[in-house]
Amino acid sequence: MSPGAISQQRLVPHSFNDSIFNSSGLSLALQTGMEGQGDLTIVPEHFEGNGGSKGREEEHESRSGSDNMDGASGDDQEAADNPRKKKRYHRHTPQQIQELEAVFKECPHPDEKQRLELSRRLCLETRQVKFWFQNRRTQMKTQLERHVNSILRQENDKLRAENTTIGEAMRNPICTNCGGPAIIGDLSIEEQQLRIENARLKDELDRVCALASKFLGRPISSMPTLSTSLPSHMPSSTLDLAVGTSGGFGALSSVATSLPLTSGFAGGLSNVAGVISPTKSTANVTGIERSMERSVYLELALVAMDELVKVAQTHEPLWLRSLEGSREVLNYDEYMRAFNPGAGLKPNGYVTEATRETGMVIINSLALVETLMDSNRWAEMFPCVIARTSTTDVISSGMGGTRNGALQLMHAELQVLSPLVPVRVVNFLRFCKQHAEGVWAVVDVSVDYLRENSGSLTYSNCRRLPSGCVVEDMPNGYSKITWVEHATYDEPAIHQLYRPLVAAGMGFGARRWVTTLQRQCECLAILMSSVVPTHDHTAINASGRRSMLKLAQRMTNNFCAGVCASTVHQWNKLSMGHVDEDVRVMTRKSIDDPGEPAGIVLSAATSVWLPVSPQRLFGFLRDERLRSEWDILSNGGPMQEMAHIAKGQDQGNCVSLLRASAINGSQSSMLILQETCTDASGSLVVYAPVDIPAMHVVMNGGDSAYVALLPSGFAIVPDGPGPSGPIHKAGVGPSGSQRACGSLLTVAFQILVNSLPSAKLTVESVETVNNLISCTVQKIKAALHCDS
Template sequence: MERSMFLELALAAMDELVKLAQTDEPLWLRSLEGGREVLNHEEYMRSFTPCIGLKPNGFVTEASRETGMVIINSLALVETLMESNRWLEMFPCLVARTSTTDVISSGMGGTRNGALQLMHAELQVLSPLVPVREVNFLRFCKQHAEGVWAVVDVSVDTIRDTSGAPTFMNCRRLPSGCVVQDMPNGYSKVTWVEHAEYDESQVHHLYRPMLSSGMGFGAQRWVATLQRQCECLAILMSSSVPSRDHTAITASGRRSMLKLAQRMTDNFCAGVCASTVHKWNKLNARNVDEDVRVMTRESLDDPGEPPGIVLSAATSVWLPVSPQRLFDFLRDERLRSEWDILSNGGPMQEMAHIAKGQDPGNCVSLLRARAMNANQSSMLILQETCIDAAGGLVVYAPVDIPAMHVVMNGGDSAYVALLPSGFAIVPDGPGSRGPMTVKGGGHGSSNGGGGEDATHRVSGSLLTMTFQILVNSLPSAKLTVESVETVNNLISCTVQKIKAALHCES
């Protein structure tokens, strides 16, 4: 009975997705900066019958659509979406954790056409101020024509509940997904639709405009991530090496270094949002700033981490600086001494560079900090940076010099112990919260002259920073008040240094 209901829901969701992907105005509107498309909810209610029931009390709706060209063919993208591990690897900053809980149909004729599976996922925006979205959903794949496929997701919580009164998580997915059409030269045209209802009361006020506009979990972010990741794969599979790359690294060394960087970035993301990837324990410490979240966990029997008690501290702040400017500042090894205590007060030197995209900001680097005195060896820092239309990421970790020599010669990176820290940068969304300024040189609407002066709010970025540090090498040790104070001070001092360097102390 349940499986027949799943199939009926999947077919209805697929029909809705295709219509949402193919219909323009008045169903979709462009009232936003950057030309992003958002759903006209009044028109939507007239055109569609809700396939998973009415919106829960207290929930709000977000819906967006984005179309882009991606260097991947339709079959490869469909296969990526239908395999939970490959989906996770393609969208590491969006998907914290996922699993396939039931395969209802594997498809027809040895293809994914008609494949239907039940999945569980934790979706994230990289900030401690935005709760992880936990969703149970059907994923259904259908071929619509030669070289044209569609993959749709839809929540199933209302079907699976047997107690009588439906219960909801903090989010549910209305028909969402993508329509993919093959194009020449290995490209695809991807039209992505994201439609969700969620409990806004759990979201910090800093992030509400961004989420409601679809910039957090919306279609633009999925397409931008897909484009960047596919471009990276195409470059890494290419036989030619970009000119800036250091040719001293062998092909196997490049692969090993990239694998280590991927693990570092994955662990960074897992430490920002408190997903269930790691068993974090949240601390309610009195000596910690209100918007700083501190968590601890034990690191045991993992060769990729130092053993002991790991402390993670994360916070998000608003800055009146564009995401691109903020990203360029934080990734520049020459300016690192302006905010990073690991720099030993001076510029760092780039020892190795592996390009991951056409944008120079998409790369993995190995940096060297100068020694503080003649008896101290210089420190190495592994860093991964990436940027796209949806935001940027700067992730780094101190690494052992002998271990990195092994990695750069193609050795196994699984035994390199590291704890990542770093930054996630996103646009702040419409209705930004900056101070009022005046265009035209006057003093706002009080001038009484009826001239061209106009007040507007400064736009900017939402910056999340996270530090993971080993506070005790004994897993059984107790956490001290001093350790918590140290990491809280590190967070607040870094914020102040960044604000001072970018002249936005106010």
Template structure:
């Protein structure tokens, strides 16, 4: 569930409102026709993963005739291949050393014992790294690699042959296992259908049915059975082409349910946009993605479930820190070595969230819902390619390529652009995991990224009370040099992009959704003018206002901003312009944005309370006309009174100002807080408060973002405090001039001076 879907499709009040987003359970397709269609869909979407427990390893043993047939085919091939043509029978990391495969007569020389050469871990790491980039190296690459690793060229050649064979064999075994399970399931259902046909029952009264009464139904079953068998043959043929060998087809007879209709799986309790279709992927590239996703999932689960010595706490018993030595000893990195100059940021957080596992998984796998669930953390997100949409209409086994821009609300911290794989897997009933891992090392990138995402994500487990236990892991390597000195303690501690911020934001957003979907909606309206539809419109307008504020602070690609370089502006003040788009909610002209960040020796809670106090508004806001403001409407968005949307009115000095109101949204959690506001016209707000379309209300947001400074305790002469970001957006009629830039710069400078004076921290 996201705010956009909720505000479009549900009412904030009204009889019979239900919190369906957190308690619905999805059901698998039922009935024989449902299982038959489930099989054909599953065969068309690979890779598929359906292991019952937390084990992530591919099945390495095969049962049945498929493995025996392959062994017989190899033993009867006839003749003996030379050593140069035959890959080593051992694993891709162990190669045989000795004479080359010349034709020798066993009668001339006694057979000598074969000697095996085991590669060193450094050699294996180099070979694996090249294999991810080029599974089929040419002669020149093999020669260069053999010199660098002190190996013979034939050893390098054999290693790559064995590695390719190993990858193909693992994929074949895994998919054969899935197909065999589906065949067994259909066979069992077919037997039950045959048994039901022998003893037909009347669907109306439940008593025995006369044989002649089911002849028409039986005819429909046979027609549907023939159609499904043809579809199964077609899918098996396609699977055979992918695997490079004929796929054995089942001879069982398929059937459908007694009513002739398949059971449609229920939704996850939240509205969902249409899923992107699966896109064709090169088989070698698909195998590499699959291998990377499985390795990343394995590492995520280990990091989520392990405690000491992998995770250790500081001397003060505070946040957890990753033991890098133990991490490198226990697992090999999924995406290669850390680039020079990069540092590691790792964090873990566990929390209870008022959402069920299916709803959360659906939110994470939909890029639009994901971005709306974390509005101040994600500047932009998109799904670039769907490799697998999952099995049987669920997200189990879903694998997709995604792109995202992650942000801290400050112009001093660049936006993190990441390209990554997102893989979802169900480990047990009510237990899901979603993992992300960067793919820049296995795809040709135009520029080297400033950060790469090591296996990160969350493990979600349903709780009996409708909540979910979420264990979130964030693991990133990044270039610290691009971050301003002021924000380095915050970012390196994991509080900027780390797990604590993800979980805190998730808890706040889910609590907000639960409250807005309850009845009645908590509010402190000072008049009865605002309607239930008006609350919806106000919330949508506030959401757009906050999103535009975040985009202006971080210069994200949501809007096309142009940075200005001027001499009359402070070094830490970022000034940007953009042309207003042709949209009813955009004021015509050029938008000028200015933002800066400062450190204040004040706690984040005290700073937040200062900004949201209407009685103290005149101490920093020029829109207050020198006096306190009055709250006209209040819509709660959480248990904390600081999470709300308000409508404020200032004392009017003249007739022009009497037609102005202030729309404000405030949000706070353990990771930080924001206060965003914008002036709006009274006639336009009357339309919104009566349930009108809020998209036609033009606004330019300003506000504050507050986060802890990351110091944690006294450090020398500096005490722990807050990092405050101040941002304003104003409208200019034409291209910005020196005067307009100075105006917005002076507005920021004057506001900061008033804030410091009011909080008595001018020095």
């Protein structure tokens, strides 16, 4: 037998025809099968799933992953007809093997240019390098299949033994009441339930086997029908297989989040989501159920990823231009035909929003993927969009030391800066996949739709359908990003003033995510640059700039938490008859936070419509020379900018330190820390009085965590998608016509009403804050000549 034939015979994997899959084993097979991940696939180019013939180049494989035949050429092909002729083998040196192994870990599929460079560096022929990589990939594939086959055989033997035991018990049934032989045909309720459970498990196994067939490239047979169900006390198997240094999918930790009742994304997901009830407690879930739960999560993520990529890359007729031409609108008829999502659960009053946005961002794909997969970095990148987020469970951290194949459960609170728009609380799967070199996609999909409340089922206020982004590397460190946001939400819970904004996708839609990302990445690029902008205050050193920016970030985050009543702080909402219905007043105790004054903190916020453009309103509020027209802290005069730190090319993106003019020479001046942000989705002006000695420490690079402040400010957004805008909450104007395009302004204040945390809130304190908001709004209207 020729060496080529020997190599082929040894690389034939064990047959899968005798194996019986359970959910744990099959889940592992899926998770270690690379999930069809492009360049990271370890299946060689000419490897056939049935272990049969390989391509012509594969016949020149060496006897090990580190050997190559010497002198293989076209002449060798003619000499192959003579089986007695021996082929000469070339044994690589240890240094060559070490170099090839190092390259293989980073790039299992080197291109022709990389192979040529390796051949020159290692003094090898290019075909030797090519055949070495083919052999190495085939070797990894063979080892993987042998390991999986061994595991499946063990599971097969275990199930056969248990099946035999159950069959013996069924042939000799014992009455549970008297201990004697039971009458044939008289099944207990428990046995009937076991039969039903067995049928359910078999259906689930068939679906997962079909999914495994797609990734292994060969048909996978499910286990034969059992006459009875598996016993409830059957121990779960721990399948732990590490691929390289990634840790792979392996043995997974328990999942403490419920599954969706229905899906409504693609044809297969309506079946996936019905496997486990979303209201079932996971405290007493068996190992088999957890394994099935994870296989459902994997299938859900794969189908969601497929939908996201198609929706992100398809144009007409799936996406159409809106009437005003400024945004894209999803054609739901075409969407239903393309993805067949089914009816799903959609209560009365719930509507669907879908948006798509494309833009260039100063960040590479790997850095952006790492940011999205880290909950803390994700929240820092989108500070005004995300109120709070956490990672519930990491199902997979990725493969090959990258985020390729990473799958995790996450929790987030998404917000629009207005007390009239409820915070969206979502629990979702986040799945990351590399589709090509420099091309990544990250998809989110909700895994809960129903919540159990006091024994009854209530709907969550939002459900994210497959949403996320596709990122492609571009020259000069840029990336092209296509963002898709698709969700169903409870529209009646939103105030009428904000419904057109949210319905158009300007509140939680793709444009807000992309513009926020662009602004934050531009800020990071400027801060990392050694060149200080000309309009910056040059007296502040680098450490002082970092301390001021960190303090401003904390101030803005606390402002957003007070406006939207997220769970960042434990707010108590107050209901008082003499407060306007659109003003939300809340209170909380500040005790242990060194960044806030101790005592009772009162927060009040409201949103109003103004008949001025967002740009004009933002320019007025951020101008320190006009601050006396609305701010009582200005002492009736203009303020002076003492320090300025740019956070973007637009001068509206900056952190400033302002000083109020003293009424008389003996009175000390007051410092005000202010941060302003603006982009296409909206603008923000946040400020807080600060202590002068404390700010001197911060500007010299000291720790800003001990600077106590309570923020106030404004959030500005357009009042709708087009020039017509929404109808005023009163209905129509004096002439009965629709009002002109304007702005939605949110005004919010946080003040310390009592320095004793044990003190009780008084009615006078609430009235003071309510009057402060009303007075500020009236002053702004008067200054902009929009009192009517």
